[in-house]
Amino acid sequence: MQTDTEHRTSLLRLAGNPRELLAAARSNLELWANLLIIAWALGFMLWQGVGFAISVGTVFAIWAILSVSLNLVVGFTGLLSVGHVGFFGIGAYTVAILTSQAEYEQLRTEAIPTFGWPFFAALPVGVLLAGLVALAVGVVFNRFRDDIYVLVSFGFAIISFNVFLNWRGLTRGAFGIHDIPRPQVGGWALSGELEFLAFVLAALGLIVLISWFIVTSSFGRVLTTIREDEEAIAVFGYRTTHYKLAVWTISAMMAGLAGGLFASWTSFVDPNSFILLESMLLVAIVILGGLATIWGSLLGAMAFVLLEEGMRFLPFLPTIHVGQARLVVLGILLVLLMLFRPQGLVGRYKL
Amino acid sequence: MRPGSEQIDDHYVIQTERISKHFGAVRAVRKLSISIPKRGLTSIAGPNGSGKSTLVNLLSGVLPLDGGLVVIDGTSLKVVKAHENPVHGLTRTFQEVRLFDQVTVWNNIMVVLSERRLFPALLERVNPMQRDRARGILESVGLWEKKDALAMNLSYGQRKLLEIGRAMAMEANIYLFDEPFAGLFPEMVEKVKEIMNRMREQGDTIVFISHNMDIVRELSDHLIILDSGSLLEEGAVDDVLSRPKVINAYLGT
Structure with a gap:
């Protein structure tokens, strides 16, 4: 629990003394990972310019919200869910449908009603809806644990994808929903990329703050004991099902928020953004960064985004193969990590 | 304590009435009725597989009852819920x-x-x-x-x-210790004894499972001996240990 804070203070202390910093880094893999990824990110920004850094930063912030929120469930509570993308999709579709300004009747494809809500009215609805679905699903999921839990959440990811794809009267299926506007506060629209980046980073900050508040509370401590031995902690007077349901719902609402931001950022959503693979990548990021550490999830998300974007510039790799290649590289990375460092880059805990 | 709950006997803090538990075809606890007096140390003994741990698991709600009734601190329960243990002032350790x-x-x-x-x-x-x-x-x-x-x-x-x-x-007021002395070094055994004696002085009820008859004789006031999921004997320690049934069936000398 205290790893995050300890970590940050040690980083701060070391930053004041570069010689000590280097000496420690030589023997400390965690610090190496931190420095490497941050240096990589900075190098990238210098090399590719501000515009690129802004778009990478936005992608990072959305992945980071997802991985921090998933870590609450997977890392802290020990429920290995691969269904997180479903809540991401619910948030994205809710915002997309409610805010889209397209005139679908003229398109001669699937027509759906246009609401034209402002972003800030639609976002809370998306978050709430993700929470409500999580509550309903969670009641059923609470009966399961361990490997069965993985399978059940897998089922949820498949079902949600198929709903997005086939409920055409609502989602336009594979045609997707376009003309999703950017957030607007009064007369000031967050249309610029830099403004939007600031907005998603602020949202990420809020999510990190809430997560930190949760995991440092008595509630958070109970979650970690549920991860270790649910039956034993129940003996001490805890209704573990309530705790699991609560953290699951909170986490899903955070994913819904990420979905809403994502929809507004890309201005177009279709079911392809919410396939099972995205969920798997998310779990990979959480494990890569380290279970039960918020900082690790941020680091994991950053490493993942840098890996993805960085491979775009490899001279021997054609651009069209980048998408597939990142998965291969990530897969190899995960296997290596599990072999040599099962607790992830900065984590202390193992699955 | 729930109002209107059945008051059995004030002298006992835990009573079971014909409780049963089976795992498939194995009947671990068979219509067992025991009484654990309030305050002091009660030990539960019996050969392996006699249902001692199952009994503790039933009393603490870790396993559901198949039948019978448990009365804890004046509250009679057909279903013992693990998360309600603090309500009854009960806690435990595991084997x-x-x-x-x-x-x-x-x-x-x-x-x-x-x-x-x-x-x-x-x-x-x-x-x-x-x-x-x-x-x-x-x-x-x-x-x-x-x-x-x-x-x-x-x-x-x-x-x-x-x-x-x-x-x-x-x-808690009721402590269930499942084999607290097993595998401990002598100095740690002393420490655990000391802790249990301190609890006794505070007026708590301590129930512990042990195979070590020397410790049982030394520490406990009350002794319950199980055999094949049923009660063999119960009563004051010295009394129980001197009964021929116990000497023949369990201590087997």
Whole structure:
């Protein structure tokens, strides 16, 4: 629990003394990972310019919200869910449908009603809806644990994808929903990329703050004991099902928020953004960064985004193969990590 | 205590009435009726597979009852819920030590001292009172120096003591210890005895399972002997141990 804070203070202390910093880094893999990824990110920004850094930063912030929120469930509570993308999709579709300004009747494809809500009215609805679905699903999921839990959440990811794809009267299926506007506060629209980046980073900050508040509370401590031995902690007077349901719902609402931001950022959503693979990548990021550490999830998300974007510039790799290649590289990375460092880059805990 | 609950006998803190538990075809506990007197030490003995651990699991709600009735502190229950143990003032340890392995020693204790209700728990931070209490417990089981270690990195004896410490943190009236002395070094055995005697002086009820008849004779006031899931004998220790049935069937000399 205290790893995050300890970590940050040690980083701060070391930053004041570069010689000590280097000496420690030589023997400390965690610090190496931190420095490497941050240096990589900075190098990238210098090399590719501000515009690129802004778009990478936005992608990072959305992945980071997802991985921090998933870590609450997977890392802290020990429920290995691969269904997180479903809540991401619910948030994205809710915002997309409610805010889209397209005139679908003229398109001669699937027509759906246009609401034209402002972003800030639609976002809370998306978050709430993700929470409500999580509550309903969670009641059923609470009966399961361990490997069965993985399978059940897998089922949820498949079902949600198929709903997005086939409920055409609502989602336009594979045609997707376009003309999703950017957030607007009064007369000031967050249309610029830099403004939007600031907005998603602020949202990420809020999510990190809430997560930190949760995991440092008595509630958070109970979650970690549920991860270790649910039956034993129940003996001490805890209704573990309530705790699991609560953290699951909170986490899903955070994913819904990420979905809403994502929809507004890309201005177009279709079911392809919410396939099972995205969920798997998310779990990979959480494990890569380290279970039960918020900082690790941020680091994991950053490493993942840098890996993805960085491979775009490899001279021997054609651009069209980048998408597939990142998965291969990530897969190899995960296997290596599990072999040599099962607790992830900065984590202390193992699955 | 629930109003209107059936009052059985004030002298006993736990009573079971014809409780049963079976695992498939194996009948671990068969229509067992026992009474555990209020205050003092009661030990449960019996050969392997006689249903001692199952009995403790039934009393603490870890396993559901197949039949019968349990009366804990005046409340009669057909279904014992694990999360209601604090309501009955009951806590326990496990035969195979069950700690929160990848959690620090400190938090293994703190979690028992914390708020149980969901929303207050979200707002609760460690307060000085809890800190003092946790420190006191860790010092009394000799694990204060180890407070920042993960529970999984403790030695077997330390783990056993931490589990007892965790039970102490509950401030219960009824302690169920499942083989607290098994596998402990003599000095640790002394420590556990000391802890149990201190609980007795406070007027708590301590129930423990043990195979070690010397310890049973030395510590306990009351003895229950099980055999194949049924009651063989129960009563005052010296009395029970001198009964021919016990000598023949269990001690078998």
